[in-house]
Amino acid sequence: MQEYQVYGRTVILAASACESARLMLNSKSQRYPNGIGNSSGVVGKYLHDSTGADMGGILPQLFDRKRYNEDGVGGMHVYTPWWLDAKKDKLDFPRGYHIEYGGGFDMPLYGFNWGIEQLNGSYKVKGKQKEAGGYGASLKEDYRFFFGASIGMAGRGEGIAREDSYCEIDPDVVDKYGIPVLRFHTQWSDYEIKQAKHMKETFKEILTNMGAVITWGDDDGEHNNWGLHNPGNIIHEAGTVRMGSDPKRSALNKYSQSHDVKNLFCVDGGQFVSQADKNITWTILALSMRASEYIVDQMKKNNI
Amino acid sequence: MNRRDSLKALVVGGLAATTLVEACKQPAKENAAETATGNQPDQSDRMAEEKAYAKKLAAEPKFFTDHEMATITVLGDIIIPKDDISGSASDAKVPDFIEFIVKDMPNHQTPMKGGLRWLDLQCLNRYNNSFIDCSHTQQMEMVDEIAWPKKAKPEMRQGMAFFSLMRNLTATGFYTSQIGVKDIGYMGNTPNQWNGVPDDVLKQYGLSYNEKELKECISFDKKA
Numbered sequence A: 001m002q003e004y005q006v007y008g009r010t011v012i013l014a015a016s017a018c019e020s021a022r023l024m025l026n027s028k029s030q031r032y033p034n035g036i037g038n039s040s041g042v043v044g045k046y047l048h049d050s051t052g053a054d055m056g057g058i059l060p061q062l063f064d065r066k067r068y069n070e071d072g073v074g075g076m077h078v079y080t081p082w083w084l085d086a087k088k089d090k091l092d093f094p095r096g097y098h099i100e101y102g103g104g105f106d107m108p109l110y111g112f113n114w115g116i117e118q119l120n121g122s123y124k125v126k127g128k129q130k131e132a133g134g135y136g137a138s139l140k141e142d143y144r145f146f147f148g149a150s151i152g153m154a155g156r157g158e159g160i161a162r163e164d165s166y167c168e169i170d171p172d173v174v175d176k177y178g179i180p181v182l183r184f185h186t187q188w189s190d191y192e193i194k195q196a197k198h199m200k201e202t203f204k205e206i207l208t209n210m211g212a213v214i215t216w217g218d219d220d221g222e223h224n225n226w227g228l229h230n231p232g233n234i235i236h237e238a239g240t241v242r243m244g245s246d247p248k249r250s251a252l253n254k255y256s257q258s259h260d261v262k263n264l265f266c267v268d269g270g271q272f273v274s275q276a277d278k279n280i281t282w283t284i285l286a287l288s289m290r291a292s293e294y295i296v297d298q299m300k301k302n303n304i
Numbered sequence B: 001m002n003r004r005d006s007l008k009a010l011v012v013g014g015l016a017a018t019t020l021v022e023a024c025k026q027p028a029k030e031n032a033a034e035t036a037t038g039n040q041p042d043q044s045d046r047m048a049e050e051k052a053y054a055k056k057l058a059a060e061p062k063f064f065t066d067h068e069m070a071t072i073t074v075l076g077d078i079i080i081p082k083d084d085i086s087g088s089a090s091d092a093k094v095p096d097f098i099e100f101i102v103k104d105m106p107n108h109q110t111p112m113k114g115g116l117r118w119l120d121l122q123c124l125n126r127y128n129n130s131f132i133d134c135s136h137t138q139q140m141e142m143v144d145e146i147a148w149p150k151k152a153k154p155e156m157r158q159g160m161a162f163f164s165l166m167r168n169l170t171a172t173g174f175y176t177s178q179i180g181v182k183d184i185g186y187m188g189n190t191p192n193q194w195n196g197v198p199d200d201v202l203k204q205y206g207l208s209y210n211e212k213e214l215k216e217c218i219s220f221d222k223k224a
């Protein structure tokens, strides 16, 4: 393993939210005892992920479908944006979520056609009532008959960015390069749990009204936070190098530039104050485009 | 796998990757069947780490004995035999897939090995032969005891659980092979121009696009 030192006029961190926070927190010096660009102490804090909960089933009216190429239809052609903003005062949670849909003629992957015995005994196949399970040519007919009739719904929502949800440098553990790693302290608040409950109720209403038979995701409740995925599971981590106009309460200004160190930028998910209920990538792209234009402008003016 | 998990696997298998892969705790292992043939150089468009992993699994000593592999082959072809539309499980190299997947997902190892043993013990008691050495009639008699979950006798439950796992693995191995993809009629993963749902399909369900949708969503030649 070889070590290099590289010098640059500006340093732009885009290592992903947690990794950029880690780089900053590990970059300690006499001048920056809390880590570079961290005079506010916020680096690593306000770590938040999207919320997520899911439900799915089958649509008996779609059994025995005529085949066609349906790739992309589930994920990209149907989407429910958050629709209750105007009525948010009536809800017991503050932030919204969107719904993504899946199903149909999807590519066979691991797990494809598992549990056929839950279907082929319960629904007539080509007009015949069969016994659940089985084998042989009749089973092959069943697999064909049920293909493309599944539907799934995934809610992805905004979790509240909180100071007490954070990552920090682990005092005891290093990676294979000898660099200290992060450790995490995250948990949901009541808001996200109530939002997940709302998701589940909505999914059930929609699935039931469209004639679906719900086959999974319907047995969640208080005991498991209404099926809310653990923080980190939706992989939209953000907030650890937040931006803001007050240098005491944020690490970056609105151009993704460090308040403390003018030639340091962070253009990944770290800069988010909140990630709304949208998935995160497009906003990362937009913010880094704005930062890029600003950097060019500032370099031309010899400000950095 | 309990009922809930198997349903989950069934439906997650049928969900768009964009939505559900994120929610999956165990990422789906794609194209596992191809990997099973591990001896040829791996031409697949995969990350170096994945290739190294597939190679490592292929280099591991065989998990199933020859006798067990022969049993898996017979069972697989009972579950998915050749018919008018497509070939059998062994035509699609399902036994190789199963050898691969139990190395990739070791949680299947004991249920598979134990299940095969259970089957042989049953057959030895009943017919004085291991499953593969039984006559075809005896084999089918035995399979009928464990292939129908709602009818299976209580003392056959372990065998039924094994047969359900065997059926699941066989189905996954078969339908992720080229033969199986053709059979099930999956037509995606090919370049195309989305022309909307075909007209005859819309008609079948009593649906149609309205003017606005046609204008805004389907801007190119509908007949293309």
Ligand SMILES: Cc1cc2nc3c(=O)[nH]c(=O)nc-3n(C[C@H](O)[C@H](O)[C@H](O)COP(=O)(O)OP(=O)(O)OC[C@H]3O[C@@H](n4cnc5c(N)ncnc54)[C@H](O)[C@@H]3O)c2cc1C
Binding pocket: A014, A015, A016, A017, A019, A234, A235, A236, A237, A267, A268, A269, A270, A279, A280, A281, A282, A284, B018, B021, B022
């Ligand atoms: C499986 C999965 C599915 C997702 N699906 C969606 C989705 O559908 N829609 C959506 O909007 N978002 C989705 N996301 C989230 C989205 O992908 C991420 O939030 C986004 O890519 C983060 O962008 P980034 O630029 O902050 O970091 P990244 O894209 O993670 O890029 C960071 C880069 O920095 C490099 N790096 C790290 N450390 C160093 C170092 N020390 N030196 C040099 N290089 C370094 C890394 O190798 C990496 O290339 C998904 C994420 C995952 C994991």
